[in-house]
Amino acid sequence: MISVSPEAERKLTELMQQEGRNPEATYVRVGVQSGGCSGLSYELGFADELLADDRVYEERGVRIAVNKKSLLYLVGTTLEYQGGLNGKGFSFVNPNATRTCGCGESFAV
Numbered sequence: 001m002i003s004v005s006p007e008a009e010r011k012l013t014e015l016m017q018q019e020g021r022n023p024e025a026t027y028v029r030v031g032v033q034s035g036g037c038s039g040l041s042y043e044l045g046f047a048d049e050l051l052a053d054d055r056v057y058e059e060r061g062v063r064i065a066v067n068k069k070s071l072l073y074l075v076g077t078t079l080e081y082q083g084g085l086n087g088k089g090f091s092f093v094n095p096n097a098t099r100t101c102g103c104g105e106s107f108a109v
Helices: 006-018 068-074
Strands: 027-034 040-047 054-059 062-067 078-082 089-093 106-108
Touching: 006 062, 006 078, 027 068, 062 068
Parallel strands: 027 062
Antiparallel strands: 027 040, 040 106, 054 062, 078 089
16 A cells, blocks of 8 residues: 655645646556666656556545556555755655665665
8 A cells, every 4th residue: 555645645636736637537656667776766647547457545535546566666655745945845755665865766675
């Protein structure tokens, strides 16, 4: 399962509305791909349709779509959002990561 913090939920809903998307009909696609300074990097975006191997989780009204392969690396992860002077953006708190890079967009297991 992938969790969504209250701050991330607010920002995701805000971004969907800014893009003219219906939060009840839009999925937040979360994934993992090869690359980045630690070996794997996170993917985050909006999707209107599900793919054949997607698993869907819903928390705080946010529907998250993640493919089976990525789910192996993301089980137990929380999607966070921080705004402020020291940084702004989404981040992943992944209990499976054994190493992360300084930017927080790349990890290893």
